[in-house]
Amino acid sequence: MDLTYSPEEQAFEAEVRAFLNAELPAELAAKVRKRRELTKEDMDRWHAILNAKGWLAATWPVEAGGTGWSAVQQHIFEEECCRANAPRIVPFGLKMLGPVLLKFGTKAQQEEYLPRILDGRDWWCQGYSEPGAGSDLASLKTRAVRDGDHYIINGQKTWTTLGQHANRIFCLVRTKTDGKPQEGISFVLVDLDTPGIEMRPIRLIEGGYEVNEVFFTDVRVPVSNLVGEENMGWTIAKYLLLHERTNIAGVGFSIEALEQLKSLATKVRRGGKRLIDTPLFAARLAEVEIDLEAMKLTNLRMLADAQKKGAPGPETSMLKIKGTVIRQAINDLARRALGPAAAPFPSEALDGNAALVPEDHAANAVSYFNNRKISIYGGSNEIQKNILAKGMLG
Structure with missing residues (x-):
C-alpha cells in the first residue's frame, strides 16, 4: 500500500484545512477542545455548515447527495476535522441508517428519508439494545404484532444515545417468536411523536446526560415503515453494525x-x-x-x-x-x-x-x-x- 499522499490528495488536504479555518465557528471548536457538552443547536449548526458545502455524507454515493470521496479522502477529512476540534458528525442518520436505506430501503423510503437526513429535518436515534439484550442482541423482546396495515409495538429499549434530541428512531423488533431468535427480527422506522412512546433520561457516572430508556406501549407503526422484508432484520442489523464499528x-x-x-x-x-x-x-x-x-x-x-x-x-x-x-x-x-x-x-x-x-x-x-x-x-x-x-x- 502506498502510504504517501498523491498530489491530488495533498491538494484535498489543503482544501479541507482551508475550509475548516474559514467555516468552523471558533466557539464550537473551543467547546470541543475543552470537552464541554455540545447542545443540539451546536450539532445542528455544524451539520448545516457541512451540508451547505456538500461535505456531510462522506460515504453516500453522489446521486444520493453524498461526496463520492475515495477512502483516503474520507480519512483525510476525518483526521483534519478532529485536528481542528470540529464537532463530530452525529452518526445515526448519516453513517448508520443512510447506508441501510441505500442497500435495503424501497425507492419511496430513500426519497422520503435521505433528503431529510441531509437537511437536518430528521434526527434519528438507534433502538437496538434492551435491558436483557445488549451484546446478545438476538435476545431482544420488543414485539411488533401485525394488525392490518400497521404493527403494534410493545417493549423497551435502553442506552438510546442522544434520543432526547431525536424525532425518529430505527428499531429492531421481534415479529416472530418460533425458530431461531435471529430469524424473527424486523427493522422498522418509528416517528417518536407517535402516541404510546415515552423517553426517560439515564444519568451517567460523570453526571452527563446523553443516553435514554425508551418505552413502547401499543405504538401503531405503518407497515410501510418496515425496511427490507419482515423477519430479515438480523441481516440488516449486522450490515448497520459493520458501519457503526468502523465509526466507533x-x-x-x-x-x-x-x-x-x-x-x-x-x-x-x-x-x-x-x-x-x-x-x-x-x-x-x-x-x-x-x-x-x-x-x-x-x-x-x-x-x-x-x-x-x-x-x-x-x-x-x-x-x-x-x-x-x-x-x-x-x-x-x-x-x-x-x-x-x-x-x-x-x-x-x-x-x-x-x-x-x-x-x-x-x-x-x-x-x-x-x-x-x-x-x-x-x-x-x-x-x-x-x-x-x-x-x-x-
Whole structure:
C-alpha cells in the first residue's frame, strides 16, 4: 500500500484545512477542545455548515447527495476535522441508517428519508439494545404484532444515545417468536411523536446526560415503515453494525487526543523532569503511538477494501477492538499525567486551588469515565473477538 499522499490528495488536504479555518465557528471548536457538552443547536449548526458545502455524507454515493470521496479522502477529512476540534458528525442518520436505506430501503423510503437526513429535518436515534439484550442482541423482546396495515409495538429499549434530541428512531423488533431468535427480527422506522412512546433520561457516572430508556406501549407503526422484508432484520442489523464499528474506532479522535496528551506531558513535571522525558511514561506513550499508527494504516486498508466491495466486512471488529482500547489507553495516560488534578471535581481535590488544572485538560476525568463504555457499546470487545474467530478464521 502506498502510504504517501498523491498530489491530488495533498491538494484535498489543503482544501479541507482551508475550509475548516474559514467555516468552523471558533466557539464550537473551543467547546470541543475543552470537552464541554455540545447542545443540539451546536450539532445542528455544524451539520448545516457541512451540508451547505456538500461535505456531510462522506460515504453516500453522489446521486444520493453524498461526496463520492475515495477512502483516503474520507480519512483525510476525518483526521483534519478532529485536528481542528470540529464537532463530530452525529452518526445515526448519516453513517448508520443512510447506508441501510441505500442497500435495503424501497425507492419511496430513500426519497422520503435521505433528503431529510441531509437537511437536518430528521434526527434519528438507534433502538437496538434492551435491558436483557445488549451484546446478545438476538435476545431482544420488543414485539411488533401485525394488525392490518400497521404493527403494534410493545417493549423497551435502553442506552438510546442522544434520543432526547431525536424525532425518529430505527428499531429492531421481534415479529416472530418460533425458530431461531435471529430469524424473527424486523427493522422498522418509528416517528417518536407517535402516541404510546415515552423517553426517560439515564444519568451517567460523570453526571452527563446523553443516553435514554425508551418505552413502547401499543405504538401503531405503518407497515410501510418496515425496511427490507419482515423477519430479515438480523441481516440488516449486522450490515448497520459493520458501519457503526468502523465509526466507533475513532481514529481521528485518537490522533487529536494523543496530540493533546503529548502537549500536556511537556508541561507537567515530575522529580524535576518533564513527564514526557521520564522513561516509564515515555515508553507508555510510545506504545500507544505505535498502536495508533498501525491502526491508521489498517483503517485505510479497510476503507479502501470496503469501497471496492460496497460495504465493510467482519474485519471491522478488529478496528472496533483496537480503536476502543487505544482511546481508553490515551484517556488513562492523561489521567496519570494530571495526577490529583484529574479528579472529577479538581477544585475540591486541590483544596480549592483550581488554577493548578490546565483549562483545556480539566475535563479529562469526564472523558476517562465516559469512555469506559466504548469497549462495550456496538457489541462488546469480547463479542467482536467471537465475530473475528467465526467470520475470518472459520
